[in-house]
Amino acid sequence: MRPGPIWPTTLECGDLVLRPIRYRDKREWTEVRSRNRKWLEPWEASNPAPGGLLPDYRQMVRSLKIQAAQGTALPFLITERTPRSAAPAIVGQLTVSSIVWGSAMMATLGYWVDQARAGHGIAPTAVALATDHCFQVLGLHRMEINIRPENGPSLRVVEKLGFRDEGYRPRFLHINGAWADHRSFALTAEEVPEGLLNRWLASRA
Secondary structure, rough: OOOOOOOOOOOOOEEEEEEOHHHHHHHHHHHHHHHHHHHHHHHEOOOOOOOOOOOOOOHHHHHHHHHHHOOOOOEEEEEOOOOOOOOEEEEEEEEEEEEEEOOOOOOEEEEEEEHHHOOOOOOHHHHHHHHHHHHHHOOOOOOEEEEEEOOHHHHHHHHOOOOOOEEEEEEEEEEOEEEEEEEEEEHHHHHHOHHHHHHHHHHHH
């Protein structure tokens, strides 16, 4: 119950392009992350091992590429076409992870967006694009997003898209140096027969 090769792939909606993360994106990715350090730090995953460190950029990309080859992840950069850049500029990152095939047919989705582009519909559009791809192309049945209760911007994303609130998960993930509570949101393919992107764009019209 798994299709053929699922990666690489590129998804587009207007000026928004979700494309595979690459080693050669390091300089631009690092610049965006550095500029957004304070904005992203409270929600960043951390290593619970004593003195544990997160992987560097190359290690991260290598791990994501291995997961993609195994069919367990889709590691996208969120990029945006602008008049000022020859190629779409990096404005965030979205990873579909923990893909489970067989009788579950589900995945988990996580994302971050450049603070300078927050509030412009980028995150919900990117989430809708990736979710539709997983439902309509890969044949997955369920998408899950876990969010810190204090993360207002991310909570608004799932609210706008109509993800169902499935409750509280105490000390669910290690975030910014401590085990942190999360709220779990989910959507199944039957809930968006018209496509999540179509529903989201119609709500903005």
